[in-house]
Amino acid sequence: MKDVKISIKNLNLYYGTKQALKNISLNIPSKQVTAFIGPSGCGKSTFLRTLNRMNDLIDSVNITGEVLIDGIDIYDKSLDVVNLRKRVGMVFQKSNLFPKSVFENLVFGLRLNGIRDKNILLETAETTCKQAAIWDEVKDRLNEPALSLSGGQQQRLCIARALAVKPEILLMDEPASALDPISTAKIEELIHDLKTKYTIVIVTHNMQQAARVSDLTAFFYIGELIEYDKTTKIFTNPSFKQTEDYVTGRFG
């Protein structure tokens, strides 16, 4: 595999005494879309959250193993988590815009970094909105409450907000699961465009979506990585029976 961006080695994760991820190893390539699929509760979100250490926020979590980004262990004691999360952006299943204006949502990450210059803020807001294909819809509504946007617009604004921090990696946890087909198509198109600049990891329950947007697909089952391969291979000629049953919808 060319150009590994994230390398996970023997990762185990426990919620208290319950093991949620079992000895997972895989390499995620740079500037590609990698999809995680698997039945509900198999640990996809948990795994995604280990990649930007969001699981640190849960007291009961214990992790062993290594996650290397550009060869550096992100669980190293000396690593700055805040800085890591700026490099590894995240989009959540349910849009979680702040009850602030559209503009304030967009520049939230910049303000965290102490950027006050109105021109820079506006410029970033515009470029990231264009990247997230939402500029035309919000350019006249920057000062309106973000929560007055439609669900699909909110989710794309979340993506724009994440992009504004200029991450290298974008983690998306079922970003389109609550959206209508048109909004979903927009987001898929967007993922396709973003691939040129970002390494994207996406969790999805939608097989067609995984097949459409991703280059590589990883299939998880009860905390284990069963199969990880090129998306075309996973969907046409999987090596394992479990994978085949899942992608063909024989269990779910």
Next chain:
Amino acid sequence: MELTKKKRDVSGFLLISSTRILFFFLILILLVLIGKIFIEGIGIISLEFIFDEPKNNMTEGGIGPAIFGTIAVTVVMVLFAVPLGVFAAIYLSEYAKDSFFYRIIRTSINNLAGIPSIVFGLFGLGFFILFIGKNLDEVLETGLLFGQPALLWASSTLAVLVLPIVIISTLEALNSVPKSHRDASYGLGASKWQTIKSVVLPQARPGILTGTILAISRGVGETAPILFLGCAFFLPSLPVADLCIWGYCIPMINPTEQFMYLAYHIFILATQSSNPTKSLPLQYGATLVLIALTILLNITAILFRYKFRKSLGRN
């Protein structure tokens, strides 16, 4: 079968109707109380009554200094209680781990709200005046300045009294901020404090404000805790002193003075008047002002909470 169902219906009916009757009585008592005070008190209310000082051994004049004293004490109380309470709540909800120690603190806060207020008065006298005040005087060599009853100590004691109100309502407000908003903030690379400051606190602000208002309305109605702490029968001057910085002087609340207090003033009018018939209307007037003040504060708090709930319901 038939019988038991009937029976349950009867007891249910009895329970509901007796509750209704009790409820009705409660409202009636409240209405009579407020109505009586309003009718008797409204006649005397005027600008002079609000701003003038008591005259002629408290049988004439107004309640100006008592109102001023109440506001002054309350302002200083808020300055102590709100920052302390808010930070305590932030610590408890965002930083403290669920430990034995933590649970003791939580229990203490809840129980603090149930202590009789006179106990707070004695605590204030013992702790603030005799311990802190006396020692301050000794260390700062100020003579007898802090080690005596004064507005500062009354406000401090009331602050301790209302602290649980502030802490509990702030905790409630902090807990109502959705986890998804915190996740969003952390996900964008915010530190814990940045998340609290720019996501959690702005959303909790109306709740904190509600707590503050409730604390104020509790504070202005109290008499017992400040009885020994500088609350005066009558004072010829307001607890004010000029604060001068670089030659500019502005009149400020002087926290080392004694003060008059509306709730205490009512008590004085009722019990210590030289001519009860003449001071009775004054007493009604003062009571009306106090009640109007607390009701107004409570309504504001309710409105805030309503607005707060509504803004939360939107997402």
